[in-house]
Amino acid sequence: MKITFHGAAGCVTGSCYLVEAANSRFLVDCGMFQGSKTLKENNYKEFAFDPSTIDFVLITHAHIDHTGLLPKLVKKGFNGPIYATLPTVDLLQFLLPDSARIQEVEVFQKNKRNARKGLPPVEPIYDEIDADKAFSMLKGIERYRAFSPAQNIVVTFHNAGHVLGSSFIEIDINEFGEKRKIVFSGDLGEDDHPIINDPDRIKNMDFLIVESTYGDRNRDIVTKEQRLDKIAEVFNDAEKRGGKIIIPAFSLERTQDLLHDIMTLKQQKRISRIPVYVDSPLAKELTQVFVKYTDCYDEDAKNLLNKMGSLFNHADIKFTNGADESKALNDLNNIVIMSASGMCDAGRIKHHLKHNLWNPKNTVIFVGYQADGTLGRLISEGAKTVMIHGEEVKVGAKIETIYGYSGHADQNGLMKWLSAIENEPRNIFVTHGEPESSQGLCKLLEEERGFKCIAPKMGEEYDLLKFELSKLAAKAQKANEPQYVLVRATSPAYQSLARDSHNLYAELTLKLSEFMRNNKNEAERCSKLQNLLNLMS
Numbered sequence: 048m049k050i051t052f053h054g055a056a057g058c059v060t061g062s063c064y065l066v067e068a069a070n071s072r073f074l075v076d077c078g079m080f081q082g083s084k085t086l087k088e089n090n091y092k093e094f095a096f097d098p099s100t101i102d103f104v105l106i107t108h109a110h111i112d113h114t115g116l117l118p119k120l121v122k123k124g125f126n127g128p129i130y131a132t133l134p135t136v137d138l139l140q141f142l143l144p145d146s147a148r149i150q151e152v153e154v155f156q157k158n159k160r161n162a163r164k165g166l167p168p169v170e171p172i173y174d175e176i177d178a179d180k181a182f183s184m185l186k187g188i189e190r191y192r193a194f195s196p197a198q199n200i201v202v203t204f205h206n207a208g209h210v211l212g213s214s215f216i217e218i219d220i221n222e223f224g225e226k227r228k229i230v231f232s233g234d235l236g237e238d239d240h241p242i243i244n245d246p247d248r249i250k251n252m253d254f255l256i257v258e259s260t261y262g263d264r265n266r267d268i269v270t271k272e273q274r275l276d277k278i279a280e281v282f283n284d285a286e287k288r289g290g291k292i293i294i295p296a297f298s299l300e301r302t303q304d305l306l307h308d309i310m311t312l313k314q315q316k317r318i319s320r321i322p323v324y325v326d327s328p329l330a331k332e333l334t335q336v337f338v339k340y341t342d343c344y345d346e347d348a349k350n351l352l353n354k355m356g357s358l359f360n361h362a363d364i365k366f367t368n369g370a371d372e373s374k375a376l377n378d379l380n381n382i383v384i385m386s387a388s389g390m391c392d393a394g395r396i397k398h399h400l401k402h403n404l405w406n407p408k409n410t411v412i413f414v415g416y417q418a419d420g421t422l423g424r425l426i427s428e429g430a431k432t433v434m435i436h437g438e439e440v441k442v443g444a445k446i447e448t449i450y451g452y453s454g455h456a457d458q459n460g461l462m463k464w465l466s467a468i469e470n471e472p473r474n475i476f477v478t479h480g481e482p483e484s485s486q487g488l489c490k491l492l493e494e495e496r497g498f499k500c501i502a503p504k505m506g507e508e509y510d511l512l513k514f515e516l517s518k519l520a521a522k523a524q525k526a527n528e529p530q531y532v533l534v535r536a537t538s539p540a541y542q543s544l545a546r547d548s549h550n551l552y553a554e555l556t557l558k559l560s561e562f563m564r565n566n567k568n569e570a571e572r573c574s575k576l577q578n579l580l581n582l583m584s
Contacts, residue, residue, distance in 0.1 A: 048222055049068070049509065050066050050096075051096075051422060052476075052506065052508075053552075058086060059416075059479055060078060060081040061148070063075075064231065065096055066229070067218045069197065069198065069221060070254070071102045071200060073200075074104045074120075074172065076107055076114070077114065078110070081392070081418065082418040082420050090092060090115075093123075094119075097123075099448070101128050102196075103127045104120070104128075104129040105216055107213060107216060108234060110299065111142060111324050114274060117129065117181040118143060118146070118147060121184065128434075129181070129185045129480075130184075131186075132187065132188060132189070133187040134340045135213070137336045138181060138336050138338065139185060141333055141336075143179075143181055147171070150172045151171045153171075164295075168542075188202075190204045194269070199322055201218070202217070202219075203217045204216060206245075207247075208236030208237050208240060208245050208247075210243070211243060211293065211337055212340070212343070213233060213234060215232045215247070215376070217231065227253045229253065230254070230255045232255070232464075234455060235309060237453065237456050237461075244343060244345050250468060251260060251468065254474055254511060257475060257477055257478070258479035259478065259479060259484045259502075260460070260479045262489075264457065264487070265457045269451035271347070278309070278312060278318070281410065285409075289408055290403075290408045290409035291382055291410070292409070293400065293403055293406075293411045294383065294386075295386065295411075295414075298327045298329040298333055299330075301452060302333075302334070305452070306334070308323070308350060310358060313361065313363060314351070314355060321381060322364075322382050323382075324365050324366075324367055324382055324383065326367045326372075326385065331366040334359050337358070338359065374398075386399055388485060390415075391417075401424075401436060406443055406444055407443045409445070410447060412447045412449055413427050414448075415454075416453060416455065419481065431555050434556065465492070468529055474500070475501075476509075477492075480502075482502070562575070
């Protein structure tokens with residue numbers, strides 16, 4: 048019984064875990080790396096395993112950092128079933144083709160730049176044909192209905208409270224006459240998150256793989272009333288200044304969460320009839336999936352639905368379609384533009400920021416996690432100037448952050464979820480976090496619960512059977528129990544970098560531009576630039 052960590056180990060994205068047990072080889076998630084350019088380069092590398100040898104895939108939820116390499120898996124030879132909850136399947140019908148289109152557009156633009164530089168062309172990671180084939184392999188499974196994807200393996204999906212359809216996965220494995228339970232948390236949500244029900248709890252397992260996005264820190268407690276108060280305050284202040292409100296928001300969940308709260312405030316007449324433009328064709332499609340699965344709504348969302356007749360259909364809410372409608376928003380004021388991506392690293396939001404970030408009348412509102420190396424992280428942390436599409440853009444707009452929307456439990460939330468565990472797991476693997484986050488949660492679990500934990504690195508493989516045997520031997524010798532048995536690392540361990548070479552290059556470019564603008568002494572200019580050139584030689 049082995050598990051190998053091929054993603055979300057030492058970083059937050061790229062979730063992909065290979066399990067070998069009971070004569071089967073299967074993946075839990077197959078996600079795309081997001082964030083810095085260096086991290087995203089992993090998407091273009093070959094898999095560290097042979098996709099044709101994978102029997103099936105289990106998906107925790109629809110986010111691209113958990114599903115975005117499924118089409119590549121198919122392209123490289125995988126031909127088995129992919130199991131997910133029913134809402135997740137419906138969401139992926141739109142998310143996977145959209146991801147393919149993004150790859151194709153980005154590669155087209157990159158190849159134009161490469162041609163001008165005399166560099167060879169590159170190919171997209173996958174195309175829409177691959178995405179469609181991957182979608183055809185998806186099989187929808189109802190939550191809480193145990194099923195057997197292979198002999199001696201039984202799987203059950205439980206509500207993780209992260210996004211619509213999200214699950215943590217309980218896997219019961221019978222190997223060599225011994226039964227073992229492995230639980231993959233996926234991404235765990237907070238209690239009282241908008242729209243969807245609170246995450247379920249689980250009482251026992253032998254091995255747990257748990258996320259740690261916020262494993263080393265807590266956010267200030269923000270009640271739904273405080274969250275609504277803050278939105279009303281920011282909206283009303285922005286309207287007085289007469290500019291636009293720009294909100295980077297992921298097409299899945301965050302957009303719908305915001306629409307839910309904006310509808311609530313409009314229903315309570317606490318904000319004006321300011322038009323809200325959702326500038327994302329993908330968000331429009333995904334919102335219709337939310338309309339379909341009202342059984343996933345929590346009590347607040349059901350009450351709002353009964354009062355308003357819809358959570359998302361309102362005269363003040365408009366969904367754009369083509370690029371022309373998106374561009375036309377540049378000429379309007381006193382509007383809200385909600386657009387993807389939520390970390391500002393791709394999509395239409397970069398165009399809106401390029402046209403509006405400089406203007407002090409405008410407001411930019413961040414409502415979610417901003418990964419290291421992303422444009423959103425730079426802006427939210429106070430950068431005065433940023434690079435967008437190769438151009439300098441001054442940060443003149445008012446920058447606001449509204450808390451209470453995170454789809455990830457913070458440290459207290461994770462410990463609350465983990466507090467339901469009644470037994471002592473044989474081992475806990477802490478993943479899906481930057482190194483300090485994973486190690487912080489490990490330390491806390493060891494100190495407060497006495498659990499054995501490890502934060503694995505990329506490519507590390509663990510033999511769970513040897514782990515158990517070594518524990519028995521250690522007990523017999525009355526020695527300290529080993530935390531784990533590392534069999535081998537299939538690729539160099541990756542350490543997440545707060546700023547990669549691409550970030551540093553952009554910062555250097557900005558500083559050079561500032562130096563040339565502010566220093567008019569030609570002799571000093573030449574001297575310093577020559578010194579820099581000498582260093583680069």
